[in-house]
Amino acid sequence: MEDIKQFTDYFGFDLGDGESAVAWMRAGKKTEPQLIELRGRKSVITALASHPEKGLFIGEEACHLSGADWLQVRFKSRYLKDPAASGSLVMMFAREVLSTLVADGRMDSPETACFFVGCPSGWPKETREAYRRLFVRAGMVNCEVVSESRAAFMFARESGELRVSDDLLTLPTLIIDAGSSTTDFTFVADLAERSLASDFGEVSLGGGLLDKMLLEMCVRRSPQKRQLEDIFARFPQYEARCEFEARRVKEMYFTQARRGGGLRAESAVKLYAGRTPVTLDITCDDADMSDILARPQEALDGRSFEASYRASLEEAAAELGGDQPQIILLTGGASRMPLIEDIAREIFPKAQVLRGLEPEFAIARGLCYALRIDQKTKGFNEAVEALIRSEDMEELVLARMPELFGAVSAPLADRLVDDVAPEVFALWRAGGLKTFDDIGGELSARMGRLMEGEEMKAALRPAVSDWIMRLRPDIEALTDPICDQFELPRTSLRLPDSLDIGAAQIMVGSDSLIKTDQFKALIDLIVATVLASIFGGGGLALIAAGPPGLISGFVLGLLAGIVGTETAERLLRRAELPVAVRKLLTMGYFRRSLNKRRGEIRAGICAELEKQLDPPSEAARGMVRDIAASIEKQLGRMMERAALLIH
Secondary structure, eight states, rough: OGGGOOOOEEEEEESSSSSSEEEEEEOOOOOOOEEEEEBSSSSSOOOEEEEEETEEEEEEHHHOOTOEEEEEOOOTTTTTOOOOHHHHHHHHHHHHHHHHHEEEETTGGGGEEEEEEEETTTHHHHHHHHHHHHHHTTOSEEEEEEEEEHHHHHHHHHHHHOOOOOOOSSSOEEEEEEESSSSEEEEEEEEEEEEEESSSSSEOOOOOOHHHHHHHHHHHHSTTTTHHHHHHHHHHHHHHHHHHHHHHHHHHHHHHTTTTTTTTEEEEEEOEEEEEEOEEEEEEEEHHHHHHHHHGGGGGGBBBBHHHHHHHHHHHHHTTOOOOOOOEEEGGGGGGHHHHHHHHHSSTTTSSEOOOOOOOGGGHHHHHHHHHHHHHHHHHHHHHHHHHHHSSHHHHHHHHHOOOOOOHHHHHHHIIIIIHHHHHHHHHHHHHHOSSSHHHHHHHHHHHHHHHSSHHHHHHHHHHHHHHHHHHHHHHHHHHHHHHHHTTTTGGOOOTOOOOHHHHHHSTTTSOOGGGGGGGGHHHHHHHHHHHHHHHHHHHHHHHTHHHHHHHHHHHHHHHHHOOOOHHHHHHHHHOOOOHHHHHSSSSHHHHHHTTHHHHHHHHHHHHHTEEEEEEEETHHHHHHHHHEEEEEEEEHHHHHHHHTOO
């Protein structure tokens, strides 16, 4: 489909088996969908007739066309059974609708008009795509096929006609779309659709069956029964005309029936199929309709209309199991029949039943709402995805990396000073390590294991989370304009306080930014702390420890005086001091000495990390990409939820 900015007109096309309707709204405007009159009627009969000289006709004109070669009705219901034959009729009907819209000036151009066409919710993807291609071939070049249940849901949410809140419509909802040929049961929970009661989510039970039954009843009791049957056999278009009139009588009856009983609706059709016209009186009263609703039908496997509808709804309830609806939404012209609502209330007594003032137009108008929302949602998604695809987020993260390094240096240094170094020193002091150089090797190995462990990741996580929260104002500077553009609350794209992007894991993993070989200087610093405890201040500790310390301090001091402190330290690194001498250097003194250098160690860690930023190393760029991708992934999830708020 073309970009949203290129559309000027939105159309919702509800092509029904008995009647069809088209709704329109101007693209980019906050107007309500307007029903468009086709050939003088808001609801046009889904009928198509061909005249040898005058061409194609639709609606009532088709039903009353004299000299027609053929008249076709109810071709949508035949689409799944015979797509080749009925598909061409659908396409021709759609083409005539489009030509009427163009001729009446209802659009700037078919190229800039967008159509949403309804279908039963149970139609599979392949069927929908084949159906969509028919409308494209008819000239509706920008066209999508959308489930009628979704259109009904959007109508309920957007129109305000049902006086329900958005919160109410988040409850589990059963949509009953009672049309001319089928009744479609769809369960909606968490905005996910689920078709019920049959393979395609629909039951071959619609108001059109009552039209046929009423027509058959009127023919049976007509004094010209045989003549009528002969005319229908020779001229199927006349039977279609009479069935159309039977539908009008049925609709008149049910419109009046809601006001009370004791009513009668009637009409007459005059057929010119011989020398003298034959008149068929079509009437319906309470007794007639009671008989029709209770009469077993072969098309319903021997059940009556009422029994079949009840059984289908009970089957839908059984399929739902524990997922019972709290809202029942009735749409479709046949939903005006009292039994549709009454049986729904009986089977789902705890559900609230809703129906609009004109349920026969709910789908067309809902398709228009769905189109506008989808196009707006598409624009919103494209804006967020453009931000995600851009380098803005990576540049933002890279600019704030020094702050992250400063934040994580503290917990890294603390674990090194408080745990790792003292453990290694204790091992050396007890004779587990031979030389001071062995201290460096053991420190390196233990730091590597520490970096791989979950404990270190957990220690870094608070610092990383705090850093992410400090990023929020910069991220919001990128997301707030998008929310403003699409009239969404700015909080729709605000990162949650509990956001954990796994940056700690990124930093200390095996392929991370922090690797132990980068911290040789820090290891040397810790070893030097041990040595410094011997030369200088440490010597005082040794001397104070008693005669052995006095002797050791004298020897070390003499050695430093002869060869120099630096050379003595180098020699001492490879020396194996007796355990007795090592024990003269206490753990407490070592901890105090190392703790004095804690700030120096923190600064050293931060400096080592920052070396990778000027210029950025591949490891640093990889981390920036991973952190930005984590933030962008969270934005993507929030985008999906925010899109549900678009009106």
